[in-house]
Amino acid sequence: MRQTLNELIARMPFNRLLGLRVARTHRDGITIECTLREELHNMAGVLHGGVTATLADAAVGMAIHHHFKGVRRATTVEMKINYFLPIDHGKVRARAHLIRTGSTLCVGRVDIFDARKRLAGAALVTYMLLPNA
Amino acid sequence: MRQTLNELIARMPFNRLLGLRVARTHRDGITIECTLREELHNMAGVLHGGVTATLADAAVGMAIHHHFKGVRRATTVEMKINYFLPIDHGKVRARAHLIRTGSTLCVGRVDIFDARKRLAGAALVTYMLLPNA
Amino acid sequence: MRQTLNELIARMPFNRLLGLRVARTHRDGITIECTLREELHNMAGVLHGGVTATLADAAVGMAIHHHFKGVRRATTVEMKINYFLPIDHGKVRARAHLIRTGSTLCVGRVDIFDARKRLAGAALVTYMLLPNA
Amino acid sequence: MRQTLNELIARMPFNRLLGLRVARTHRDGITIECTLREELHNMAGVLHGGVTATLADAAVGMAIHHHFKGVRRATTVEMKINYFLPIDHGKVRARAHLIRTGSTLCVGRVDIFDARKRLAGAALVTYMLLPNA
Numbered sequence: 001m002r003q004t005l006n007e008l009i010a011r012m013p014f015n016r017l018l019g020l021r022v023a024r025t026h027r028d029g030i031t032i033e034c035t036l037r038e039e040l041h042n043m044a045g046v047l048h049g050g051v052t053a054t055l056a057d058a059a060v061g062m063a064i065h066h067h068f069k070g071v072r073r074a075t076t077v078e079m080k081i082n083y084f085l086p087i088d089h090g091k092v093r094a095r096a097h098l099i100r101t102g103s104t105l106c107v108g109r110v111d112i113f114d115a116r117k118r119l120a121g122a123a124l125v126t127y128m129l130l131p132n133a
Numbered sequence: 134m135r136q137t138l139n140e141l142i143a144r145m146p147f148n149r150l151l152g153l154r155v156a157r158t159h160r161d162g163i164t165i166e167c168t169l170r171e172e173l174h175n176m177a178g179v180l181h182g183g184v185t186a187t188l189a190d191a192a193v194g195m196a197i198h199h200h201f202k203g204v205r206r207a208t209t210v211e212m213k214i215n216y217f218l219p220i221d222h223g224k225v226r227a228r229a230h231l232i233r234t235g236s237t238l239c240v241g242r243v244d245i246f247d248a249r250k251r252l253a254g255a256a257l258v259t260y261m262l263l264p265n266a
Numbered sequence: 267m268r269q270t271l272n273e274l275i276a277r278m279p280f281n282r283l284l285g286l287r288v289a290r291t292h293r294d295g296i297t298i299e300c301t302l303r304e305e306l307h308n309m310a311g312v313l314h315g316g317v318t319a320t321l322a323d324a325a326v327g328m329a330i331h332h333h334f335k336g337v338r339r340a341t342t343v344e345m346k347i348n349y350f351l352p353i354d355h356g357k358v359r360a361r362a363h364l365i366r367t368g369s370t371l372c373v374g375r376v377d378i379f380d381a382r383k384r385l386a387g388a389a390l391v392t393y394m395l396l397p398n399a
Numbered sequence: 400m401r402q403t404l405n406e407l408i409a410r411m412p413f414n415r416l417l418g419l420r421v422a423r424t425h426r427d428g429i430t431i432e433c434t435l436r437e438e439l440h441n442m443a444g445v446l447h448g449g450v451t452a453t454l455a456d457a458a459v460g461m462a463i464h465h466h467f468k469g470v471r472r473a474t475t476v477e478m479k480i481n482y483f484l485p486i487d488h489g490k491v492r493a494r495a496h497l498i499r500t501g502s503t504l505c506v507g508r509v510d511i512f513d514a515r516k517r518l519a520g521a522a523l524v525t526y527m528l529l530p531n532a
Contacts, residue, residue: 014174015175038146041145044208050151050187053186053214054181054183054186057183079212
């Protein structure tokens with residue numbers, strides 16, 4: 001399962017550019033991760049908030065894919081993210097919990113953890129399910 | 134001014150990876166832009182929402198830098214973004230309006246435009262000013 | 267038009283409890299207002315943030331009603347609001363701009379003004395259109 | 400403890416107008432509740448989203464009060480709330496988890512439950528701690 005999802009994530013050019021990987025699947029979601037490198041930094045030498053936002057967005061997208069076993073397509077409607085701590089080394093992980101799967105909208109809650117497993121951010125992400133082609 | 138800001142933006146590795154540039158400065162903010170290329174796509178072949186979120190974050194950060202003439206450092210506290218249209222070619226632009234500059238927090242409103250100048254998204258981004266070193 | 271909208275707003279018990287009124291209609295939205303009174307205060311003796319959130323929610327709801335000339339029903343999907351200034355007397359106004367009217371989702375941007383016409387807050391509110399009965 | 404907090408909540412006029420009560424305290428937060436009545440409805444005859452937003456805001460405020468044992472004052476900086484289900488009868492509960500207590504900002508995550516204990520909404524609320532007088 002994780003391998004299939006990792007093949008999927010690697011088919012998305014921007015996720016591949018960032019080096020996102022599926023770390024684990026859960027009953028109610030998924031954990032994805034990314035290893036810090038200099039290219040992902042902001043000027044302060046820590047992880048750029050845009051990378052963290054991308055992780056949150058992708059984690060919920062993958063969780064929806066996982067939940068619907070890949071048969072439903074979905075697109076991000078909106079996202080909200082709070083940043084608590086600068087992330088300066090190692091792996092950052094985004095744990096998505098799918099908290100609402102409606103007929104039109106799905107919502108995921110995401111916890112962002114730094115390499116020391118401290119809560120470094122939190123997000124709420126809404127996707128809209130698209131009609132099947 | 135725009136040249137100085139572009140040198141600044143190029144000092145941030147992740148903004149450079151994405152190819153962000155300052156397009157214009159305004160009395161109340163700044164416009165930054167990014168040209169679409171395949172690396173910035175999601176699986177549907179359109180701009181990844183994480184890139185748009187990065188643009189919104191960076192636009193407000195640059196607007197704050199511009200407002201304080203570079204003498205104050207600031208860090209992103211939280212961001213909220215709504216996506217209206219898929220963006221599939223050309224330049225995407227983020228126009229940040231600084232709507233609140235407090236003694237601790239600054240808030241920017243961002244309009245995201247696609248290559249046809251249609252409103253493709255909207256964001257609210259909060260930064261916290263850091264004590265000067 | 268404003269009178270019809272005010273009859274509508276008065277049919278919503280919670281808006282009536284708060285004393286919301288339509289102040290103006292605009293080409294792209296609506297302005298609603300509310301006069302401060304002691305019942306709407308928080309412990310600090312200023313307007314409770316929940317009232318401001320209600321104003322933002324109601325302003326976009328009324329703007330959607332106005333845009334669709336009352337023929338479409340809609341329900342709030344999510345809201346995000348930033349608070350800039352405490353509001354301690356007089357009228358508070360919420361000016362909603364409808365910035366996206368899709369086939370499923372509508373999004374409004376709201377500026378909140380205090381009695382001195384200072385920007386006291388800003389919000390983004392998403393509604394979902396419901397199928398007609 | 401719960402009684403002291405309920406005396407506090409009753410000192411806030413708008414919370415009293417809505418009938419908010421502290422239902423439980425937790426190690427990491429607090430649960431507040433409100434019983435539906437006709438005055439809190441929107442036009443569709445269900446709980447107005449503004450009441451739910453007020454619950455979320457108040458729950459995090461009370462959680463911060465509880466955490467700091469009442470010695471720190473704080474004010475709402477911003478809030479984001481997603482609505483999943485209409486709430487049409489009985490008690491609505493807001494369970495706040497304090498997920499970040501910084502030196503300047505505190506963030507709470509809130510789960511909203513309807514009378515049947517279904518997750519009816521979710522929120523993220525940021526408060527700023529004020530300097531002590």
